[in-house]
Amino acid sequence: xTAPEKSATRIETQDLSVHxxxxxxxNAIDLSLSPGEIVALVGPNGAGKSTLxxxxxxxxxxxxxxxxxxxxxxxxxxxxxxxxxxxxxVDWTFPIDVTEVVLLARRKARSRLLPYGGADREAALRxxxxxxxxxxxxxxxSRLSGGQxxxxxxxxxxxxNGDVYLLDEPFTGVDVPTQDVVVEVLRELASRGKTxxxxxxxxxxxxxxxxxxxxxxxxxxxxxxxxxVATDANLRATFGGTSSMFDLVDLMNGTAQR
Amino acid sequence: xxxxxQHSEHTFMQNAFMASILVGLICGVIGVFVVLKGLAFMGDxxxxxxxxxxxxxxxxxxxxxxxxxxxxxxxxxxxxxxxxHTHINNDSxxxxxxxxxxxxxxxxxSTQRTYSRDLTSFLVGSILGxxxxxxxxxxxxxxxxxxxxxxxRRELTSIAFDPVFSQADGINVRLYEQLFxxxxxxxxxxxxxxxxxILVLALLVTPATTARLLTDxxxxxxxxxALLGGLSGLLGLYFSYHFSIASGASIVLVATAFFLIAxxxxxxxxxxxxxxxRRMHYAHPERDVFPDM
Numbered sequence: 001x002t003a004p005e006k007s008a009t010r011i012e013t014q015d016l017s018v019h020x021x022x023x024x025x026x027n028a029i030d031l032s033l034s035p036g037e038i039v040a041l042v043g044p045n046g047a048g049k050s051t052l053x054x055x056x057x058x059x060x061x062x063x064x065x066x067x068x069x070x071x072x073x074x075x076x077x078x079x080x081x082x083x084x085x086x087x088x089x090v091d092w093t094f095p096i097d098v099t100e101v102v103l104l105a106r107r108k109a110r111s112r113l114l115p116y117g118g119a120d121r122e123a124a125l126r127x128x129x130x131x132x133x134x135x136x137x138x139x140x141x142s143r144l145s146g147g148q149x150x151x152x153x154x155x156x157x158x159x160x161n162g163d164v165y166l167l168d169e170p171f172t173g174v175d176v177p178t179q180d181v182v183v184e185v186l187r188e189l190a191s192r193g194k195t196x197x198x199x200x201x202x203x204x205x206x207x208x209x210x211x212x213x214x215x216x217x218x219x220x221x222x223x224x225x226x227x228x229v230a231t232d233a234n235l236r237a238t239f240g241g242t243s244s245m246f247d248l249v250d251l252m253n254g255t256a257q258r
Numbered sequence: 259x260x261x262x263x264q265h266s267e268h269t270f271m272q273n274a275f276m277a278s279i280l281v282g283l284i285c286g287v288i289g290v291f292v293v294l295k296g297l298a299f300m301g302d303x304x305x306x307x308x309x310x311x312x313x314x315x316x317x318x319x320x321x322x323x324x325x326x327x328x329x330x331x332x333x334x335x336x337x338x339x340x341x342x343h344t345h346i347n348n349d350s351x352x353x354x355x356x357x358x359x360x361x362x363x364x365x366x367x368s369t370q371r372t373y374s375r376d377l378t379s380f381l382v383g384s385i386l387g388x389x390x391x392x393x394x395x396x397x398x399x400x401x402x403x404x405x406x407x408x409x410x411r412r413e414l415t416s417i418a419f420d421p422v423f424s425q426a427d428g429i430n431v432r433l434y435e436q437l438f439x440x441x442x443x444x445x446x447x448x449x450x451x452x453x454x455x456i457l458v459l460a461l462l463v464t465p466a467t468t469a470r471l472l473t474d475x476x477x478x479x480x481x482x483x484a485l486l487g488g489l490s491g492l493l494g495l496y497f498s499y500h501f502s503i504a505s506g507a508s509i510v511l512v513a514t515a516f517f518l519i520a521x522x523x524x525x526x527x528x529x530x531x532x533x534x535x536r537r538m539h540y541a542h543p544e545r546d547v548f549p550d551m
Binding site for chain 2: 057058059076077079081082083084089090091094096097100101102104105107108111112140142156160233
């Protein structure tokens, strides 16, 4: 990258709650995300991880409280906040190839009267290269493995070029090389002052790849530097009593390797 | 081409051929998005739900296109509202409104003395009644539909492939879906004279589904679907004339025949093709004539 980028988008939430009908999905969420952070959003299924990300991305209006982007109340999607959906949200038999998926990110940059040009294709190839997917540029998406699908999504997000990246379960069902590529790309983004939040229910991945962990189960159980949050009491509070022994063993192995 | 010139001595036959080809082509294009978005049932619902709008316009002596448009917008908004209710899923909402609206249309038209003849012409079309003016209207509306598809192609593709991403990327998904339903109803309305209310779904779904069997590329799929739709219109009307069968049914049967041929013989996805490929591979793996990719 050439000149240092001026990108310091700060996101905050104030007393944020989300209700679906009579069910409470998120309750009293106060958090502040700063540039350069890699935040793991951890919790069991149904903890509200996706809901929180969708609220942060401006896709879901909170029932109570508000989201502030650089101090301004946010209403609706914001071009500097990039949301990377779960792979399962998409029909992978759709007749589209890898480059065309990535080019969806260029929609806003091009007049609807003109077709995509060489510059767009070069940009697409550049982001595909950064996730190791350039040999697959013209492959139909139904032929991709889960890990390759995740890399294509990541490449598309890179081409959107935002300041804040919200990734929903980027490590679920993907191979180890892909996990490494994703972590590498996220670290590179953070080093350039981007803010990263990824949701996961994989404790190992959460604790090895982040520098801040938010434990979530409808409300924030713990929030802080990764090394401080990983206490047995916190994990029990988040996941319930039964799961934490296994998870802790996993966790120790993970930190030992690092 | 001699049979064509022979038939085209009659203006009404020329109009009928032009209308069938145009309608097949336009429905072929928009049908691609109907198929990819899994909206076949919605297409069926819309075609039935706009029926009362057409009947009311007809009873008032107004332009049937306007009546159909109003009805289509009303129904798609109502379906949206009903399906946002927790105890009603989308399919049920569509089902309730489409049969209800269709019944309303039949009730209205049954008040007329010429009831059965009018009803029949709405339900199965009346291709030989296509006037030069009807043809111009079909072409104009078709051009508008194709223009809107061309201008919103990126949004339509993005929403059909990845609705969650599209919403986060700032696309007003609801707005584009409403717009899509409006152009879909326009395509349905201009098809009514040619194939009628009951069979129009086939023009929306069959050529696009056939095209999907033949290609993995969206652009190619749209082109093929338009071609198959137009060809079904042309050949269908030709068979209709020669074998004295109802034009709408004939057009749809040709489209269905194309589908069956592709289903069996398509180069990659055909049932027979895959069977042969497996047999050849097991017998002589070294002679695999269909290498992957």
